Amino acid sequence: MKTSAFLYPWDVVGDPDAATRVRDLGVQQVTLASAYHSTRALTSRHPGRRIVTAEHAAVLYPPDPARWAGRELRPYGQTWVAGEDPYAEAAEALADAGLQVHSWVVLAHNSRLGAEHPDTSVVNAYGDRYPWAPCIAQPAVHTYLVDLAAEAAVRPGAHGTELESCGWYGFAHLHAHDKVAGVGLGDAAQYLMSLCFCAACRAGYGGQGLDADELGAAVRRALEPVWAGSGSGSRETGWSGVEKLLGAGLADATLRWRGQVARTLQESAVAAVRQAAEGRDFQVLLHADPAPYRTGANVGVDAAHILSTADGVVLPCTGDDAAREAVLGPFAGLSGVRAANFGVVTGMGGSPGTLERDAAHALSLGATELRLYHAGLASGPDLETVADALSRIGR
Template identity: 70%
Template sequence: MKASAFVYPWDVDGDPEAPARIAALGVRQVTLAAAYHSTRALTPRHPRHRVVTAEYAAVLYPTESRWAGRGLRPYPAGRWAPGDAYGRAAEALAAAGLDVHTWVVLAHNSRLGAEHPDTSVVNAYGDRYPWAPCIGQPATRAYLVDLAAEAAVRPGARGTELESLGWYGLPHLHAHDKTSGVALGDAGQYLMSLCFCPACRAGHAAQGLDADALAAAVRAALEPLWRGAPDDGGWPAVEKLLGPDTAAATRAWRDTTARTLQEEAVTAVRAAAPEGFQVLLHADPVSYHCGANAGVDPAHILSVADGVVVPCTGGPGGTDLLAPFAAQARQDTVLAANLTVVTGMGGSPGTLAADAARASAAGATELRLYHAGLASDRDLAEVREALSAVR
């Protein structure tokens, strides 16, 4: 199976040994971040640093003239990825014989929410989620579509992987996070991720819902969960809490909004890209799920994009999310199983060969390895051994 390793530009830029080390893993491709959210990352082998703090979501290359005069625009990176850090890393990786695909994070941007608070998702209590741009807002959608096209189609790139191309909600890794005191399942997370910004209030109204009444119903439905009642999880629980008709109307607005954004973004990328450019989405086969792996309808998204990247870490059951995509796949569809290979982040590089075999049996055609820059030397040695066995 073809394998690609995720990499940040700062893993490679300034480390002349990095490209050969990554190629020696046995991967044929790298998925290199071109637009990325804020993070704090280890660089265990870099000759100049060990910790990189990306202070805000940014593009990791010089932006283009399309943003002149626009209120919503991507932020250039600071000292963690100066100038064309992406371009320098991509050139070095290509020189080592690796195909370079871009990695583009879209609807996940805390600085955008801080500086333009009206762009953020607003929950039923009136709380804003600054990390989550609302994809129901026309200006935000236009920004995300243009960002997708620009960041995806970098010089020399042969494809892209679009992350967070959908709704982002309550779940979010945050500094000193204190949100796990109440265990919310799928139903609670969905209710806490419903948006009530002006655009979404209008969207709810178009589905026959009164936005104020809906917000009150959501708050009432959540009240037992705050008191410790179990969240039964799943869509039936949402229907039970809101009522089937109301639940269906909220989902109709959100599903349509996400689907049309995904169509527009992929169309824009294809228009900017050379022939044969591959477009994949990081995806979850449950359309009401939020986050980095956008909730999608498998049949729809595989009619739009060339394939998906699906989270598959987690032992024997980790490949369960592949099945709905495999059922809709064409002969040329890419189904990439995303496996964490960093032990300290819950990954299991020692079982990579077995995990790859399970993924293949579930329909995966390729592997994605998270993450070549973050992994220890021991982790990388086990990846090399496993990929040698897979080949």
Template identity: 60%
Template sequence: MRAAAFLYPWDVVGDPGAPGRLAALGVQQVTLASAYHSTRALTPRHPRHRVITARHSAVLYPPDPARWQHGAPQPYHQDWVVCDDPGGPYAEAARALTEAGLEVHSWVVLAHNSRLGEDFPHTSVRNAYGDRYPWAPCIARPEVRAYAVALAAEAAVRPGTGTRGTELESCGWYGLAHLHAHDKTGGVPLHGAAAALMSLCFCEVCEEGYATLGGDPERLRDGVVRALEPLWRNERAAAPPGESGRAGERAAIEGLLGAEAAALVAGWRDAAASRLQREAVAVVRQEAAPGRFRVLLHADPAPHRTGANAGTRPADVLGHADGVVVPCPGGPAGGAERGDALGPFAADGGPGATLAANFTVVSGMGGSPHTLADDAAHARALGATELRLYHAGLASDQDLAAVAEALAGQGPEG
């Protein structure tokens, strides 16, 4: 199968040997970050540094001032990667990778932005208790959707860089789950249904949306709080018996909220996510030059799930995007969920749809590069057409050697 590796521009800028190492790995594509959230990243092979600290969400190119309205949400500049290219770190890295024979696709993070939540607090998801999640913009809000769609258009295409496609991450609802700095939220374990309830938004726009569908926002909020109360007392009743996987989570949500309330919430949130996804894909296609420019979404087949792999309805998202990138736990740790996100997309994808199985290949982050060959074969049997490898810049030399061996064993195109 065709394979692509994720990469940050700072893995390439200042390291002339990086493109050659990536090409030797056996991948055909690099998915290169052009708009990314805050992070602290190791660079184990870079000749000039070992740790990059991206202090806030930012774009890795100079944003076009004419595209953005003063006083409204807009992309943030970065200063942690210095380069001479007027197109910024993304352009410099993209050109170097292209010259090494690698196809470059942009990697764009949309609805995950902590600084946006600090500067525009009203745009954040607000849970049933009134707590705001500054890292999670509420995609039902018109100003958030306008920002995300404009960001998709600007960050995805990057004219003059040789970019051939894009992968849109967090193109949908974000929620409670977030690896925040010094995160202290693990004291009470949250099962899937509880995490979903803690991710429901009750900002004024969402409350109005629930009301337009015939719901009572206050009654719905009280229902969420009551459903979660046993969790804080550490009672087993908070975790419905038999909840397992995506279908079990959906059933558990209905059991906790009631079928009518659960359907109402799902109707509002699914419509908001679908609108953002459709508009983002459409504007990228409009922005791209005539010809083939592939648009994929990082996605989960369960609409209630939130995060980087935003929940979708497979038939819906594959009706307008060229395909999806889905998380696939690899190795023995994958357990029962090993590739289970692939099936629903494979069932609804047409003959030309891309279904990319995303495997973590960094051992220190729980990945299993040494089982990649078996994991890839399993994914292919479930319908995967391509591989994604997270993350070539973060992995150790030993991890990358295992990846190269696995890719060599399957041949250049599978």
């Protein structure tokens, strides 16, 4: 059973002990960020710093000038890690320590892209733009993301990749100084708030027999009780909750359009990565959720389709037994990698103390690999607990 820990290049660059420390956890692989969104990260063990502020979404390697010459949408370079190619430097150190390296590529999550090219963003039913969420239905965005996937995934020394946000992003987004919790939104209301009404999506709804103006009005009517209530908002969850809010006919038509767009992006991105890796044994996984209407880092997918497209999935398994059963159950009986992803940073809601028990439960449900989020962000005591758990798992 393979276990991989997530890392950023800045966790390794400038720290000669980082690779050995990660190897000694008992993992065999590292999933190393090559294209990532903006973040502020603690580097509690680094000998030279304690905070890295990644000010915008960027690639952590030098992008190919020939690939992007003359193109309006192109990846941004980074300035917060020393060196021309921090990804390559970190990957080499990890490989020298005996760890297999896979790239970690974040796609449809880019606030700087939305700020500089606002027409690329998701637009909700009220006309508000989500600058962090590129609309994947737009041809220019689709092309950009597919080319980014190919370049950022197939880095020198990488044996595979994990594509995050390879699908729809929407309302849910942890933002700086977030002030959106005043009204509770279950995932059904969040789906309605994530529906896009840009020109491309309006045309797409038309292809499903919907009038985009009428659909937008229906979404606003469905959400009005949420805003007009006492602050309790909407607790509706699941696809049945979406149908209750919007009506089954309208809900199903929106999901047909969005599912078609997402599947096309996923097929194109995986094909582009495989073409770029031609001649190499290169694994392609997607961060995913088996509920097709879900948006975000773990994009909603159809289980059978995604495992016929990619080599497997990475599934969010932090939580209780029911949560793991919900994400792993739809993949039962299907071939392909099913990597169970566990948060191991206590301060970010992870549970390293229950890792052994939770991993055993995931394996009993059909998980084939483990992922640990995140070896660079975890405290020393958290990592000690993880190492102890991994020493017992699989005995």
